[in-house]
Amino acid sequence: MEIQEFLTRYKQGERDFAGVDLSRAILTGINLQDINLTGANLTGANLSWSFFNRAQLANACLRQADLRHVTFTSANLSQAILSGVNLTKADLHFANLSNSDLNWAVLEQADLTSANLQGAKLDQSNLEQAKLIQAQLMQAELMEANLRRSQLINANLNGANLREANLELADLRDATLIGSNLTEANLNGVCLRGADLSEADLHRVIMTGADLSDACLSSADLSRANLAGSYLLKTSFRKAYLLRAILENVLMLRADLSEANFRGSNLKRADISGAYLCDTTLSETDLTEALFLESSLIRVKLDRSQMTGCCIYNWQLEDVDLSQIDCDYVYTGFNYATKSPTDRYPSGRNLKPGELAQQYREENSYIKINFKEAPSWEALIFSLAKLEQDFPNLKLTIKSFESVAGGYLLKISCNRPVNSKNLRSRWADTYLNMFQKLQVKRQKILTLLNIIEDKTQHILTPKKSIVTTPPPEPMNEENLNLYREVVQQIEIIIMSQTPEKLVESIQRLLNFINVKGIATEEITNKIIGQAILRRAKQDQPFQKQLIQWEKSAAPAIRLSPIGSAIRSAIAILWQESQ
Structure with missing residues (x-):
């Protein structure tokens, strides 16, 4: 169809031009909103600066078309062929591009806010600085795509293929990438705060200096990934694979590392303070100068790991074998003002093989409790029973009770290593609680036990x-x-x-x-x-x-x-x- 005829008919109110052939047409700066170009041939056409609001372009062919600054707000481009098009700074708000072909397309600084790109093909496309806020990109193909500095806040990329894509400095806050493929992608400096990357493939990904705070990477594969210097505050790595990953200088404060596998990884100077490690594998890892302040380690595998210079201030260990670690010394204190470890152990020498494990077993196989006066034995026994109830695998036995300078010392042995400081604190609260309850319920308990109390001497009352x-x-x-x-x-x-x-x-x-x-x-x-x-x-x-x-x-x-x-x-x- 001739261009002039096409424009005249449009001005006269005609809107249905389905299947029209306008290949190589020059239609710059034209207002064609609400037009129906379903199945039309616009190959190589110049449509720059034109308006196609709410236009119907499903199955249309726009291969190699010039679409710079075009407005496609709420337009339907589903299954359209847009390979090689130039959509620089185009407005595609709420556009439907599902299953469209955008391979090699240029979408630099394009606005695709809330656009539907489900199943779209965008391999090797250029989306640098594009706005994809709340965009739907499920199952989209984005292999080797350039998404540098793009905005993908709250976007849905579940199942998308981003293999070798460039996402450097992109903003993916609160985005969902469940099951997505990011193998060997460039994510340097990316913001993934609050994002969901569960079961994602991040094998060999480059993610240095990235922010993954509050992100979820449960069951994700980050084997051989490079996350050096990344922020991983409260990040969930539950059941994740991080085999031979590079995690130097990462901030992993209060992260969930339960059942994660870090075998052979580099965690030099990593800050793992307050983190939760349960059934975590840290075998053969380099943990030199890592910080474990207030961390909880339960059944963690540390065999053949390098732990020289670690700060273990107030860490909590349970069923952890330290006998096979490689460690010359550790720090048992931390100066929060200077943010540096203190109290080197041992002072002036290096640890002997197995020495740290031996000390840990000795110090954590029992707890010491000091009394100013003789305790209430009834409250003591009930408080021990309550602790065993709260910790099913823990068995407590009174080892000794002796008079010492200034009071009494009670030693309670444990069937396994525990954090004696925390357990002693927990016991103090439990003991007081039991004492208070016994004051109220004591007579009823004695009646149930068929015990007649001697009124002349109150057991719960200290002699002095x-x-x-x-x-x-x-x-x-x-x-x-x-x-x-x-x-x-x-x-x-x-x-x-x-x-x-x-x-x-x-x-x-x-x-x-x-x-x-x-x-x-x-x-x-x-x-x-x-x-x-x-x-x-x-x-x-x-x-x-x-x-x-x-x-x-x-x-x-x-x-x-x-x-x-x-x-x-x-x-x-x-x-x-x-």
Whole structure:
């Protein structure tokens, strides 16, 4: 059809031009909205700067057409042939391009927001800086496509083929790429925050400096991938494969690494603090100078891994074999102010083979509990039973109970290595809870056990108060016993917990007795400070923790009654050291 005839008929109101042949036609800057060009031949046509809003172009052939700056808003281009077209800066808002052929097409800076590209062929296409926000790209073919700096926020790329694609510096926040193929793709500096890459194939992908915080890579394959320097905060790698991957200097804080396989990977200087590793494989990995602050390792395989210079401050191990690791020394402390490990172990020498494993077994096969006065054995036994109930595979046995300077020492053996510090803290809370319940339910329990209580001697009442000064006001016997027990528990907490945790634990106890109408001024004004000083004088690491707490605690905590008591103790320590 001649171009002039075509334009005249369109101006007269005709819209149906299905199957028309307009190949090589020059139709620049023309408004052809709502036109029907289904199956039309527009091969090599120049349609730049034209308007095709809501146009019907299904099955049309636009091969090698010039479509720069064309507006295709809400147009239907499904199954259209667009191979080799130039769509630079084209507007394809809400366009339907499903199953279309866009191989070798130029879509640089094109706007495809909310476009439907399901099943589209985009191999070797140029989509640099294109907007694909909320675009539908399920099962799309994007092999070797250029998506550099493109915006794919909340886009759906499930099952898409992005093999060897260039996604450098692209924004894929909250995008879904479930089961997608990204083998050998370039994802340097990409933002995948909150994205879902479950079961994706990322074999040999290059992802240095990428942001995958809060992303899900469950069951994904990242074997031989390069993620050096990436941000992996709270990322899920559950059941993922990272065989021989490069993960140097990654930030993997609070990540879920359960059942992931890192065999042979490079994790030098990786920060794995607060991460959860359960049934994780770290065999033959290089963990030199890695940080495991507050990390949980349960049944983790570490055989033939290199762990020299690791910081293991307050890590939690359960059923972990350290006997086959290669390690000269570790750090057991961390300075949060300078963000550097402290307290090299062993000092002045290197570890002997198997020494770290031996120490771990010895230190974590039992827990030590200090008492100012003799404990309530009823509450003690019930609290141990409760812990065994909370941890089904844990068996606790009283190993010894002896009088020591300033009180009593109870040793409880465990059937497997545990984190003694955390378990001791958990026990302190459980013991107090059991003591309080026994005060209420004791007579009923004794009746069920067919035990007649001797009223002349109350088992739960300590023979002597552990309080060095009398309570601030007269109390009845029940409140006095409760006051004494709370003070005892506060001393146990102070002797076993870090400053950050003990503030919270003590506050719960004070709230409890305040509800009972018992004053707490004596506790906050004197008892807490005295206990803090006692521990600090015999526990050098605790002194460092106090100094760190003084610098980092929130103002509201520092100025609270408990915080003030701690600060007063710190001031006394400082004066005595001068």
